[in-house]
Amino acid sequence: MSLKYAVLAALLEGEASGYELSKIFDVSLANFWPATPQQLYRELERLAGDGLIAARTVPQERRPTKRLFSLTEAGREQLGVFAAEPTRRPTAVRDEFLIKMQAMDGVDPAAVRALLEERRAWALGKLARYERVRERLLDGRTEEEHLREADRVGPYLTLAAGITFERENARWCERVLTVLDGRRAPMGPAGQPLG
Amino acid sequence: MSLKYAVLAALLEGEASGYELSKIFDVSLANFWPATPQQLYRELERLAGDGLIAARTVPQERRPTKRLFSLTEAGREQLGVFAAEPTRRPTAVRDEFLIKMQAMDGVDPAAVRALLEERRAWALGKLARYERVRERLLDGRTEEEHLREADRVGPYLTLAAGITFERENARWCERVLTVLDGRRAPMGPAGQPLG
DNA sequence: CACACCTATTCAAATAGTTCAGTAATAGCG
DNA sequence: CGCTATTACTGAACTATTTGAATAGGTGTG
DSSP: OOHHHHHHHHGGGOOEEHHHHHHHHHHTGGGTOOOOHHHHHHHHHHHHHTTSEEEEEEOOSSSOOEEEEEEOHHHHHHHHHHHHSOOOSOOEEEOHHHHHHHTGGGSOHHHHHHHHHHHHHHHHHHHHHHHHHHHHHHTTSOHHHHHHHOSOOHHHHHHHHHHHHHHHHHHHHHHHHHHHHHHHSOBOTTSOBOO | OTHHHHHHHHGGGOOEEHHHHHHHHHHTGGGTSOOOHHHHHHHHHHHHHTTSEEEEEEOOSSSOOEEEEEEOHHHHHHHHHHHHSOOOSOOEEEOHHHHHHHTGGGSOHHHHHHHHHHHHHHHHHHHHHHHHHHHHHHTTSOHHHHHHHOSOOHHHHHHHHHHHHHHHHHHHHHHHHHHHHHHHSOBOTTSOBOO
C-alpha cells in the first residue's frame, strides 16, 4: 500500500534507477519504510503502468543498461493527495531483538550481554551513516539555516527522526547493560557490594 | 518467524487464552511485534501442534468457552535457545506518517500541521497507557528496587523502550511544528520577523 | 588470474500479514 | 426491545514481503 508512496516520495529527489532507489532505501528511507530491491522493481513496474512515473532507458558504456524513473505530474499529484490525508495505519515496529529481551530473564547473562553489545554497535554504526547523510544534506549550512531556508525540509526532518531513534537504541542498550551489572553484583543498603 | 517466539515470550507471564493474548499484544508487545487476533489464533494452533504450548479447554458460566494456553517445557526451552542466539533481522519500522512527512514540502501547511497534531496526540495517548502498565509492573516499588530485585526485568525494560519511543515521537512532532512556524514567518538577520 | 564484490535487473516460490465476514453468547443502556 | 459493546473464536481470500536463484559484464585486490 504505502510502498507506492514511499517510492514516489523518494523520486521527489529526482530521477533514479531501480538500483539507485534500492540504495536510497537502504541509507535513509529504510528508517521508516524498508524495501528490498525486488519489491522496488515490482513497484516501479506497477507505477509506470499506472502513469505515475515515467521510465526512460539509458544505455551505458561500461555498465548494464539502466532504466531511469521520474515522477509524472499525475504521480506528484497523487503523492500530494496522500500526504495531506489523515494517517491510516499507526507506526509498526518489528524488532526480533526486543522479543529476546522480553524473554531475557531465563537466559545466560553472558549471552544477553553479547546481544546487547552487538545491538549497540549496530545502532552506533547506523548513527554514523545517518550523520554522514546529514552533513551532505546540510551542505555547510547550520541546521537552523537549513530548516528556515531550504526548499525541502521533509528529508532532513525524517532523517533527524532516524538519528534520534538510533541514539535512543544505543542508550537503551547501555542502560540495560548497567542494570545487568547491578543484578550480577547486588548492593547492600549502604551501597557496598554484597557476598 | 518471530511471531512464534513473541507468543512464547508473552506466555512467560502465565497461562492465557487467545483473546487475552490479543489484549496483551495490544497494550505491550505491539510495541515491538504487532499481531492481529487472527494471526495469534493461527500461531497458537501451530504451537500447540508442535507441542511448544499446552491447551486446556475451560467452559465458563456466562461466557463462551475459552482455551487457555501455557508454555510446555519444550516451548520454554526453544524460547531460551532463540533468546540467546544472535539477532538475525534488524529492526524494521513501518511508518506511513513519516512517508507523508518526507513529502511534506509540496503540501498545504495546514494539512501538515493537522497530521502532526494528530500524531502527537496519539503518541501522548499511548504514552499514558504505557505509564499505567508501568505502574502496575512496579507495584509500589521504585524503578531501582524493581530492576535490582524483581524475578523478571525483561518486560519492564522493553516497556521502557516503548515509553522512550513514544516520548521521542511526541517531541519530534512538537519540533516540526516549531520549524513550520519559523518557515511561515521567516526572520531577518537581527531576529525580527520580516514582511 | 582467480576471487570477491559491484552494478543492474528479473523470475519464481514460499512465507507472513491483512481484511472481511461470520458465529454465538452476555451485558448494559435507554 | 433493539442497539451497541465485549468476550471468544474460526474461515477464506487476498495482499505484501522475503528468499533464493539466475543473468551478465565490470572493477578491484592479492
